[in-house]
Amino acid sequence: MSEVKYSKEHEWIKLDGDVATIGITKHATEMLGDIVFAELPEKGSNVEKDGTAGVVESTKAASDVYTPVSGEVVDTNQAIVDDPSKINQDPENSAWFFKLKIKDQSEMDTLMNKEDYDKFAKETSA
Amino acid sequence: MDTKKTSLYQLHQDSNAKFVEFAGYQMPIQYAEGIVEEHKFTRNHSGIFDVSHMGQLFIYGDKDLTSDLEKIFPLDLKNLKLNHSKYSFLMDKDAGIHDDLIITKTNEGFLIILNAACKDNDFKILKELLKEKYKMILDENRSLIAIQGPKSSQILNEVVDGVRDLNFMSGNWFSFENQKVYITRSGYTGEDGFEISIPNDFADKFTRELINKGSKLIGLGARDTLRLEAGLCLYGHDLDKDKTPVEANLKWAISKERISKGDFIGSDIIIKQLNNGVSKIRVGIKPEGRIIAREKTKIFNQSDVHIGEITSGTFGPSVNGPVAMGYVENEFSKKNTKVFLEVRGKKHPASICSLPFYKKSYVKGVN
Known part of the structure; x- marks a missing residue:
């Protein structure tokens, strides 16, 4: 399994073969506050890199969730739709959003590693 | 224009508040625990809200003032008892709402609590309508602190003895550190609670005492979820100049006695809407x-x-x-x-x- 990569829109992505698991970062959940609603892409649909692939809402506002790479949605995490507070509790593990069968592995190269993302998150929230 | 800070700004900072600008003030939207926990703590225990950005308008006068205010507000103010409060609105001639407010009869006149974003405009309108006949003070020297939730009566009573004997929508002068504080049993959460008008220099100490007794600071975020669950209107959203009190389904707040006479600003439209529907x-x-x-x-x-x-x-x-x-x-x-x-x-x-x-x-x- 490859290392976890991060996008500027605060998604994380973990590649296993040609299937990527995607969620939002802990930093994102801290900025959003209590998440009370989650909407995920439909299984079987195709999503394009940097396109919207879901929505999360806190008590304050709605925010789009973007996909950091292109692909076909092969699975979604119903558990976070049923109980969105799970996203605040365990964002970078059990509260993943969706899995993609990715089209173009090279899209992964445009993303940040953990060290760069942490720096980016710190700079942009300052 | 610089954003203003309330007397509790330091306390908010010490409590890890996230701030937002609201009506020209730096106000706490939430603290470390977040909106959902703050909301639930208020419903189950007791929450403190800094609402010092709201306007505290003291108008001094006697019978003439009462009659003049009845030309403005759709309330039976002549029969409003000392230290009793009513919810009302400042309307234009078409019954559009400039602001919603709470008016309380005091021993020297009336105290009107106004929305932060509206208070300066309300002051101007009221000054013109009252033709500068009465002393009016939009008091910037007092803070306004709300304490809301089932444990609030007990907690506040430990700090200010006697408040637990107040009835809903009534108030009185009390004392804290030899300062005169005006406390009403009211609020904006649907819970039992109080609002305390206190000199700025004593607001921080007073609030810290409430925290020591078990209450917690609650931000504007939870204030909004609490009031919405309670079905209460937020000015600038649920109410504005394009909506009348009848359209806002607030006709319960309009005095029947006053409707029968119909001599207040906006009464023509109000009566028409009550008769013909909206x-x-x-x-x-x-x-x-x-x-x-x-x-x-x-x-x-x-x-x-x-x-x-x-x-x-x-x-x-x-x-x-x-x-x-x-x-x-x-x-x-x-x-x-x-x-x-x-x-x-x-x-x-x-x-x-x-x-x-x-x-x-x-x-x-x-x-």
Whole structure:
């Protein structure tokens, strides 16, 4: 399994073969506050890199969730739709959003590693 | 213009508040625990709200003032008892709402609590309407602190003895550190609670004492979810100059006695609407499932005709689901009417419901 990569829109992505698991970062959940609603892409649909692939809402506002790479949605995490507070509790593990069968592995190269993302998150929230 | 800070700014900072600018003030939107926990703590225990940005307008006068204010507000002020409060509105001649407010009769005149974003304009309007006959002070030297929730009476009474004997919508002068504080049993959460008008220099100490007794600071974020569950209107969203109190379904706040005479600003329109009905009216709206319909969400009927708009909508932590209110055409305002809400291009089912979403627990008849 490859290392976890991060996008500027605060998604994380973990590649296993040609299937990527995607969620939002802990930093994102801290900025959003209590998440009370989650909407995920439909299984079987195709999503394009940097396109919207879901929505999360806190008590304050709605925010789009973007996909950091292109692909076909092969699975979604119903558990976070049923109980969105799970996203605040365990964002970078059990509260993943969706899995993609990715089209173009090279899209992964445009993303940040953990060290760069942490720096980016710190700079942009300052 | 620089944003203003309340006397509790340091305390908010010490309590890890996240700040937002609201009506020209730096105000805490939430603290470390977050909106949902703050909301629930208020419902189950006791929460403290810094509402010092709101206007505290003291108007000094006697019988003449009472008569003059009756020309402005649709209230039976002649029969309002000393230290009793009423919810009301400042309206224009078309009954459009400039602001909603609480007016309390004091031993020297009246105290009117105004919305932060409206207070300067309200002051100007009232000064003109009262032709500068009375001394009016929009008091910047006093803070306003609310304490809300079931444990609040006990906690506040430990700091200011005697407050627990107040009835809902009544107040009195009390003393804290030899300072005169005016306390009313009122609030904006649907819970039992109090609002305390206190000199700025003592607000920090007073609030820290309440925290020591077990209450917690609550931000504007939870204030909004609490008031929406309680079905209470937020000015600038659920109320504005394009809406009348009758359309806002607040006719309970208009004195019947005064309607029969009809000599207040906006009374022509109010009477006409009470007799003939209104074309749009404020209702509670319960979305099915978990979808949150926020302000400006369009409402459709079952034939896909646009019939209104959401004016406030969020997730209600105590209801554990989405809650909203808005205005719909009158014929679709009946309880349980099925409607559709357009969120992100998709129409989601919802139904018209009665307010509040969360049952109020005001304390009446203590004595």
